[in-house]
Amino acid sequence: MVAWFDPGQLLHTGARVLVSSLIGQHADRRLIEALAVPGAERVDMRTEEDGKPIDEIWIDFIADAGDGWDSTYSVAYSASLPELTLKSSQEKDCSTRRGRVLVFGGDQVYPTPSRMLYKQKLVAPFEAALSWTEAPHHRAFAIPGNHDWYDSLVAFTRLFCGREWLGGRELPQTRSYFALQLPHHWWLIGTDVQLGSDLDAPQVDFFKAVADKIEKEDRVILCTAEPHWIYSHIYARYNATVYNESNLQFLEKKVLGKGREGDGLVRVFLSGDLHHYRRHATADGRQKITAGGGGAFLHSTLGPEVDELEGGYRLQKAFPTERESRRLSWRNLLFPWINPTFGLVTALLYLLTSWTVLSDIGGYGTGQIGRAITTALGDVLRKPSAAFWVVGLVAAFVFFTDTHSPKYRVFGGLIHGISHVAAVFLLGWSAAYYCLNIRHLHFAETKYLLICAVFELLGGWLVGSVIMGLYLVVSLNVFRRHSNEAFSALGIPDWKNFLRLHIDTSGNLTIYPIGIRRVGRKWRQNPTAGAQPRLLPDDPRWIGPELLEDPVVL
Numbered sequence: 001m002v003a004w005f006d007p008g009q010l011l012h013t014g015a016r017v018l019v020s021s022l023i024g025q026h027a028d029r030r031l032i033e034a035l036a037v038p039g040a041e042r043v044d045m046r047t048e049e050d051g052k053p054i055d056e057i058w059i060d061f062i063a064d065a066g067d068g069w070d071s072t073y074s075v076a077y078s079a080s081l082p083e084l085t086l087k088s089s090q091e092k093d094c095s096t097r098r099g100r101v102l103v104f105g106g107d108q109v110y111p112t113p114s115r116m117l118y119k120q121k122l123v124a125p126f127e128a129a130l131s132w133t134e135a136p137h138h139r140a141f142a143i144p145g146n147h148d149w150y151d152s153l154v155a156f157t158r159l160f161c162g163r164e165w166l167g168g169r170e171l172p173q174t175r176s177y178f179a180l181q182l183p184h185h186w187w188l189i190g191t192d193v194q195l196g197s198d199l200d201a202p203q204v205d206f207f208k209a210v211a212d213k214i215e216k217e218d219r220v221i222l223c224t225a226e227p228h229w230i231y232s233h234i235y236a237r238y239n240a241t242v243y244n245e246s247n248l249q250f251l252e253k254k255v256l257g258k259g260r261e262g263d264g265l266v267r268v269f270l271s272g273d274l275h276h277y278r279r280h281a282t283a284d285g286r287q288k289i290t291a292g293g294g295g296a297f298l299h300s301t302l303g304p305e306v307d308e309l310e311g312g313y314r315l316q317k318a319f320p321t322e323r324e325s326r327r328l329s330w331r332n333l334l335f336p337w338i339n340p341t342f343g344l345v346t347a348l349l350y351l352l353t354s355w356t357v358l359s360d361i362g363g364y365g366t367g368q369i370g371r372a373i374t375t376a377l378g379d380v381l382r383k384p385s386a387a388f389w390v391v392g393l394v395a396a397f398v399f400f401t402d403t404h405s406p407k408y409r410v411f412g413g414l415i416h417g418i419s420h421v422a423a424v425f426l427l428g429w430s431a432a433y434y435c436l437n438i439r440h441l442h443f444a445e446t447k448y449l450l451i452c453a454v455f456e457l458l459g460g461w462l463v464g465s466v467i468m469g470l471y472l473v474v475s476l477n478v479f480r481r482h483s484n485e486a487f488s489a490l491g492i493p494d495w496k497n498f499l500r501l502h503i504d505t506s507g508n509l510t511i512y513p514i515g516i517r518r519v520g521r522k523w524r525q526n527p528t529a530g531a532q533p534r535l536l537p538d539d540p541r542w543i544g545p546e547l548l549e550d551p552v553v554l
Helices: 008-026 031-034 069-079 115-129 154-160 201-212 228-238 246-256 322-338 340-357 366-382 383-400 405-440 445-477 485-489
Strands: 057-062 083-086 093-097 100-104 139-144 176-183 186-190 219-224 267-272 276-283 287-291 313-319 496-503 508-517 524-525 535-537
Touching: 008 340, 057 069, 069 115, 069 496, 069 508, 069 535, 083 508, 093 496, 093 508, 100 186, 115 154, 139 154, 176 201, 186 201, 201 246, 219 246, 228 246, 246 267, 267 508, 276 508, 287 496, 287 508, 313 508, 322 340, 322 445, 322 485, 340 366, 340 383, 340 405, 340 445, 366 383, 366 405, 383 405, 405 445, 445 485
Parallel strands: 057 100, 100 139, 186 219, 219 267, 267 287
Antiparallel strands: 057 496, 083 093, 176 186, 276 287, 276 313, 496 508, 524 535
């Protein structure tokens, strides 16, 4: 799994995000494709190649794949089996078949895209799970998420628009968006909203052409890389227009719906980006489902309240539950051991802070803490460089704090930053006391400075990491903030999920939410040749996929 709190990883990813954010606004890959590549076409999935009508079809939806091998392959393996029989809540067998169509729902690789990482983290596990299929051939389509956009969509386009096969699945798309016409008046629409939740003009023109083919009785499954219905609800109070849902509403009502009355055209919204399962539904059966469990680290479902969303959508199911998320979040108390290299950052910051202030407080014992604090504070105020550094250090932790709540950013950031400054003081005071009263060294001599440096480095690695872990635990469990940071720090590979959709001969759509509570850790070679997974589970704790809730029927 990607070590998100590794300093090198943070710098590399941060640089790619910065460059893509600056350049992406002025060099939109979709506009370049529109000039260089023939127009995108709707793919008709209503008939076989020989013209025979398709009466029913199975579709798999997998989002946020391409992280650790065990997590990604566990999903690829489960989705690639010819059949999966799952138990409902009434212990009834639900027989499902491998999707003839596989839709990747965004963020196909982590942390940033490249040809090599796509090959290692996405292509390799899915080809190992399904190397080839017999006719009729299976197909795969993909929409890009923000992580796919961090190289301006170069590697994504090379893989999904320039390659013919991904394992046993054909890759027919020519753009980063698509439209599939399915049997019994169903459509599946895949959109590309780039980094700024934006629909470009060629994409709008394409979907206008698709809308001309949509009949009054048709129904749409709309796939997007981000659950804007969640983000717009959470951040509307902070006027965070970047998460405005208006683009989806524009596409649904003005483009696909051609301005007609009612909200019945799009029956199902599917998305990833949040690495858990969460389903909202209205009384008339419309669905908004977040299913980003394809392989990336687990995201908590404990966060800002989203039980009721705009438009009458109510929460029906979450995996894991808030209670389970709260329990898992306490693993952050082991932050130094889960993220050992992060302590290098706090160790260096602690050392530089101590050297910048360099206060002579070793002569004060434990009963004189007030005088020690006063002396250190006086040295900070008398030295402009020290004052600038300490204020900058606290400001850095304020900047790190949840950006969508100004009040919490100030409150939580100050408490977090001051906690680290206090830790620097206590470590420095302990080191100074040891040097002066036990080693009998003189203030600021070489040995004195070296011993103090060792105290700050070792203490900064441990204490700084502990404070960070404790801050994340308190922020999430008390204030429902920092869900992303708290769980990216843990890198939990388990609690995966994907969706299996079935349009039957009567035109009913059934959605099977499939979860993998614990992914496999050990694999063995499959001795059977043919269209079979090349690796089989060899983990005694592997329990395989399960239904997260009873099938949803529309």
